[in-house]
Amino acid sequence: MRQTLDFLLFDWLRAGDLTMRERFAEHSAETFAAVLDTCERIAREKFAPFNRLADTEEPRFDGERVHLPQSTHEATQAYAESGMLAAAQDYDVGGMQLPCVIEMAGNAFFSKASVAMGGYAMLTSGNANLIMAHGTPLQREVFARNEFAGRWFGTMCLSEPQAGSSLSDVATRAELEDEADPLGPRYRLMGHKMWISAGEHEITENIVHLVLAKIPGPDGRPVPGTKGISLFIVPKKLVDERAELTGERNDVVLAGLNHKLGYRGTTNCLLNFGEGRFTPLGRKGAVGYLVGRPGDGLRCMFHMMNEARIGVGLGAVMLGYAGYEASLEYAKQRPQGRPMTAAGKDAASPQRPIIEHADVRRMLLAQKSYVEGGLALELYCARLVDELHTGDDAAGAQALLDVLIPIAKSWPSEWCLEANSLAIQVLGGYGYTRDFPVEQYWRDQRLNMIHEGTHGIQALDLLGRKVVQQGGASLAALAARVQQTIERAIHTDWAPQANQLAAALAQVGGATKKAWSTGEPEEALANATPYLQAFGHTVLAWLWLDVALSVQGEGDFAQGKRAAARYFFAYELPRIDAWLAVVARREPLCREIRAEWL
Ligand SMILES: Cc1cc2nc3c(=O)[nH]c(=O)nc-3n(C[C@H](O)[C@H](O)[C@H](O)COP(=O)(O)OP(=O)(O)OC[C@H]3O[C@@H](n4cnc5c(N)ncnc54)[C@H](O)[C@@H]3O)c2cc1C
Numbered sequence: 001m002r003q004t005l006d007f008l009l010f011d012w013l014r015a016g017d018l019t020m021r022e023r024f025a026e027h028s029a030e031t032f033a034a035v036l037d038t039c040e041r042i043a044r045e046k047f048a049p050f051n052r053l054a055d056t057e058e059p060r061f062d063g064e065r066v067h068l069p070q071s072t073h074e075a076t077q078a079y080a081e082s083g084m085l086a087a088a089q090d091y092d093v094g095g096m097q098l099p100c101v102i103e104m105a106g107n108a109f110f111s112k113a114s115v116a117m118g119g120y121a122m123l124t125s126g127n128a129n130l131i132m133a134h135g136t137p138l139q140r141e142v143f144a145r146n147e148f149a150g151r152w153f154g155t156m157c158l159s160e161p162q163a164g165s166s167l168s169d170v171a172t173r174a175e176l177e178d179e180a181d182p183l184g185p186r187y188r189l190m191g192h193k194m195w196i197s198a199g200e201h202e203i204t205e206n207i208v209h210l211v212l213a214k215i216p217g218p219d220g221r222p223v224p225g226t227k228g229i230s231l232f233i234v235p236k237k238l239v240d241e242r243a244e245l246t247g248e249r250n251d252v253v254l255a256g257l258n259h260k261l262g263y264r265g266t267t268n269c270l271l272n273f274g275e276g277r278f279t280p281l282g283r284k285g286a287v288g289y290l291v292g293r294p295g296d297g298l299r300c301m302f303h304m305m306n307e308a309r310i311g312v313g314l315g316a317v318m319l320g321y322a323g324y325e326a327s328l329e330y331a332k333q334r335p336q337g338r339p340m341t342a343a344g345k346d347a348a349s350p351q352r353p354i355i356e357h358a359d360v361r362r363m364l365l366a367q368k369s370y371v372e373g374g375l376a377l378e379l380y381c382a383r384l385v386d387e388l389h390t391g392d393d394a395a396g397a398q399a400l401l402d403v404l405i406p407i408a409k410s411w412p413s414e415w416c417l418e419a420n421s422l423a424i425q426v427l428g429g430y431g432y433t434r435d436f437p438v439e440q441y442w443r444d445q446r447l448n449m450i451h452e453g454t455h456g457i458q459a460l461d462l463l464g465r466k467v468v469q470q471g472g473a474s475l476a477a478l479a480a481r482v483q484q485t486i487e488r489a490i491h492t493d494w495a496p497q498a499n500q501l502a503a504a505l506a507q508v509g510g511a512t513k514k515a516w517s518t519g520e521p522e523e524a525l526a527n528a529t530p531y532l533q534a535f536g537h538t539v540l541a542w543l544w545l546d547v548a549l550s551v552q553g554e555g556d557f558a559q560g561k562r563a564a565a566r567y568f569f570a571y572e573l574p575r576i577d578a579w580l581a582v583v584a585r586r587e588p589l590c591r592e593i594r595a596e597w598l
Contacts, residue, residue, distance in 0.1 A: 047113035054265025080150025116265030127154025188285030190274030199269030232288030262443030320416025323423030413448035459528035
């Protein structure tokens with residue numbers, strides 16, 4: 001994986017050029033490589049050996065405290081000490097001022113080694129970055145700085161039992177108590193938050209929850225819709241302006257842990273706010289400090305959405321990678337079956353390793369095309385985030401990101417799950433047991449189509465908003481970029497693939513128009529998920545062609561990349577015909593079928 005990562009980063013995306021920008025001027029190819037080396041080493045030593053333990057010894061709640069394996073404490077502390085919690089932040093707040101693409105690449109090692117143990121740190125980083133972007137100077141100093149230092153960890157509390165995809169139905173209430181608290185306007189929060197990852201643990205002395213809640217309107221009732229939602233910092237233990245614990249426990253408590261299919265090493269919590277179990281500052285109600293303006297909660301929370309969704313996509317890719325490497329290794333060792341010749345099989349001849357069978361190679365090549373293509377997709381998007389923040393065409397980068405982010409989140413969630421399933425298949429019965437790691441990768445992976453916007457919600461976002469916004473400007477920006485690759489490829493050996501890609505692009509454009517030709521959202525969006533699949537496969541075909549064009553030489557590495565690219569065009573891209581057919585004719589079946597028939 002490291003060779004592919006380095007190739008994509010430094011040869012294909014030319015990440016080294018970023019050091020010419022003022023913000024990254026103190027970096028060099030060597031410092032970037034050193035960051036990757038450090039992450040790779042900590043992931044190998046502190047995370048990977050304990051990934052299975054984090055799964056089998058899942059977090060346990062004894063009614064008072066949550067217990068985690070000691071290795072999770074040690075791994076997360078090692079991560080904190082590496083400085084990666086503040087990787088992209090300014091030097092003057094203790095950060096490393098790394099480009100997004102290098103930060104993401106570094107974090108990829110942890111996702112591959114143990115996605116569940118890495119969850120605590122990833123959430124903390126996202127939480128603290130958000131406070132840096134929207135908090136007051138004191139909130140940054142007290143909360144974000146201590147999170148970057150690894151003294152406290154953070155969470156994101158959006159979901160509630162009755163409000164998952166539909167955050168407008170958030171029911172947690174926030175009532176103003178003291179406008180003038182130095183830590184920010186102080187509110188009391190009451191409500192329940194469901195599915196909160198890392199919501200309780202004793203890895204750090206405190207936990208900084210970022211919570212979405214509604215401030216009641218003048219009639220005393222919550223404002224309907226997303227506009228009424230505000231964002232609050234709710235520390236598990238109260239702190240003062242010098243970031244010292246006051247000794248008072250906030251009124252936020254763990255009601256229970258969820259027991260999950262995978263991702264078991266990260267605690268997942270139902271949290272109760274303001275039930276009166278504790279009475280901070282003399283009364284019940286969870287103390288929370290407003291971040292940003294009232295009603296601005298979702299905007300603040302989604303400010304870092306690009307990075308968060310690329311992070312989920314990259315995590316999915318790395319789980320796919322872990323399965324691919326494990327099954328590749330196994331396929332080289334496992335003897336089974338004999339060559340089929342015109343004269344039949346010679347039962348007296350030795351068995352061949354299963355990697356010699358074309359069908360096993362098909363499964364390995366499929367995985368390779370999904371995980372390496374997915375890695376290219378995520379790094380490309382992370383590089384666009386750097387263009388957005390430090391490049392000279394922020395608007396162009398934004399337009400591309402708008403249409404690519406739903407793909408960055410959803411494509412690896414679906415296809416690297418398929419990769420994990422193929423990894424199990426390569427191992428046969430052994431893959432289905434807990435004696436090999438591939439079943440855990442599949443279970444861990446299964447979350448990714450669910451959180452950070454479900455698959456269906458990503459599809460609605462893409463077809464319902466992103467490809468039609470500003471008269472289709474974002475889609476046109478992507479099409480122009482794809483066209484550039486086609487033009488570079490058309491006079492090379494890759495001309496057949498370039499033509500195939502041009503046809504696919506036209507097909508996506510045509511289906512988009514036909515889906516919306518009646519102007520009825522219900523008709524257009526009934527097949528949004530097949531559209532998402534076709535769009536994603538077209539994007540991946542483009543990236544594979546672009547990667548193939550930049551591969552040099554005839555060695556195994558280069559030939560492997562070319563084979564994966566050819567595989568994608570031969571076996572995967574043709575699938576879009578079926579997906580786009582239902583989109584283009586606005587197939588009414590799923591929309592019209594009666595619930596009683598199901
Ligand atoms: C392990 C795990 C960790 C999580 N961590 C966190 C966390 O740290 N913080 C946090 O806030 N949340 C977290 N979540 C919550 C997660 O974000 C939600 O599960 C997700 O948003 C979906 O909400 P839901 O589970 O209520 O499903 P629902 O919203 O009920 O969706 C169920 C199904 O209906 C579909 N659906 C819903 N609405 C529509 C619609 N309008 N149109 C078409 N289809 C629709 C969905 O696509 C889905 O397939 C976590 C969840 C899990 C399982």
